[in-house]
Amino acid sequence: MASMGRRTGVAGRTRGAVGAAPAATAVPRLGTAAEKHVQLHAPNGRGRAETARARAATPAAGDALGEWSSAHGLGYHHPRDDPAAIFFMPEASLQGPGCVGLFARRLAEAGVRRALLVTSGPGGAMVAPGGPVDVVSAELKGAGVASVVFDRVMPNPTAAVVDEGVEFYQDHGCDCIVSVGGGSPHDAAKGIAIVATHGGPIQRYEGVDRVPGKLVPLYAVNTTAGTASEMTRFTIITDTERKVKMAIVDAKCTPLAAVNDPLMHVGMPKGLTAATGMDALTHAIEAYVSNASNPLTDACSLHAIRLINRYLKDAQQDGRDLEAREFMAYSEFLAGMAFNNAGLGFVHAIAHQLGGFYNLPHGVCNAVLLPTVEAWNARAVPGLFIDLARAFDFAVGDDEADRAVRLVLGRIAEMNAELGIPSSLAELGVNPADFDVLAANALKDACATNNPVPFSHSEVVQILAEAYGEE
Secondary structure, eight states: OOOOSSSTTOSOSOOOOOTTSOOOEEOOOSSOTTOOOOOEEOOTTOOHHHHHHHHHTSOTTTOOOGGGBOSSSSSBSSOOSOOOOOOOOOSEEEESTTHHHHHHHHHHHTTOOEEEEEEEOSSSGGGSTTSHHHHHHHHHHHTTOEEEEEEEEOSSOBHHHHHHHHHHHHHTTOSEEEEEESHHHHHHHHHHHHHHHHOSOGGGGOEESOOOSOOSOEEEEEOSSSOOTTTSSEEEEEETTTTEEEEEEOGGGSOSEEEEOGGGTTTOOHHHHHHHHHHHHHHHHHHHHSTTOOHHHHHHHHHHHHHHHHHHHHHHHOTTOHHHHHHHHHHHHHHHHHHHHHOOOHHHHHHHHHHHHHOOOHHHHHHHHHHHHHHHHHHHOTTHHHHHHHHTTOOOOTTOHHHHHHHHHHHHHHHHHHHTOOSSTGGGTOOGGGHHHHHHHHHHSGGGGGSSSOOOHHHHHHHHHHHHTOO
């Protein structure tokens, strides 16, 4: 079972020792004396029955799961004092070539009469003749569902766009919302659904679990392989007055159905393929090292990394490589399953500020920040990089954590270079004079909660400086 994605009331902490269970063997601490994370190694050969008996003997609220916690591999990676959790997913997930037609038929069966299609534009690839919006509109029409198109979403959607979309939804008598595109249309559609149902402004809902009830029916047709916003409870909206990206995290924002048809991905340009693919990789890595990770999210994270490592470059080099597109669609969905339940970390916490402050592309910000932030995380949890290295197809022994860290960080930098991602924040036009305010805002971001180790304001400033290229 997975966590709620927050440190408060979330799985990701330690229960006390289990009475008759075999004593755990402590391994060397991976952090400093101030580091609170403890990694324990389970004795070899522990059976299911013994584990079940140990669990049954555990008091309801408070004992340790140290016996099956570990620095890598099986078990939990971090202390846990509340094992209860929820694994969040859409009600339905449609995958594979041609599944858009199946989605249209399911929408008709649900009784939808007029759908609002939320997409990017105007005049962009989404609304080009024969493009994704035309395909979705035609499939809906064939199933007997009318649709109207709201194509005013730009990258990093704003609160103003949400308000405009709500008015459009109401004026056209729609009874459901379908986002068509990548993260920006999906986030805008979620924001529109929130305000159309519960009233504005959208700023009221910033934070975790602040949406008071169900939304108007919301669905997502995905055309990129990166954000996973089509299947998560995360909504990211820019508040232009404060120059921040607001994180609205609530299960009620999860689309009822997520549609990933690789035929809808073949038109992605190379730059977008690279940026969204590295966004997906960031999701997978941050979820794996998260303080709220668990065996379900770990499985999703590691397989997502394997697929991205294998298929991202192919998808970028040949957009019509349907095998690469299909497996990148699976990889971003797996990474979404991971972070939707384990949360993220300081890569995203800082990237959100860069996007809100400079209107920079989210996936590129993540890619530039990822090696620097993970180098800092590795100081506290180097053991977790053993399985990350293996997911990147490196042969690493159980006692080679330091080597694993070097291999993982090197591979991330190599992928950025192969894909044409900028190598520093300086190349993105970030101003060092803004580091203080960027750091202050990052520390308030909901994603910072699940980083494997907390950072101070001065440490976030130092991370920004290193990612900028300062020695």
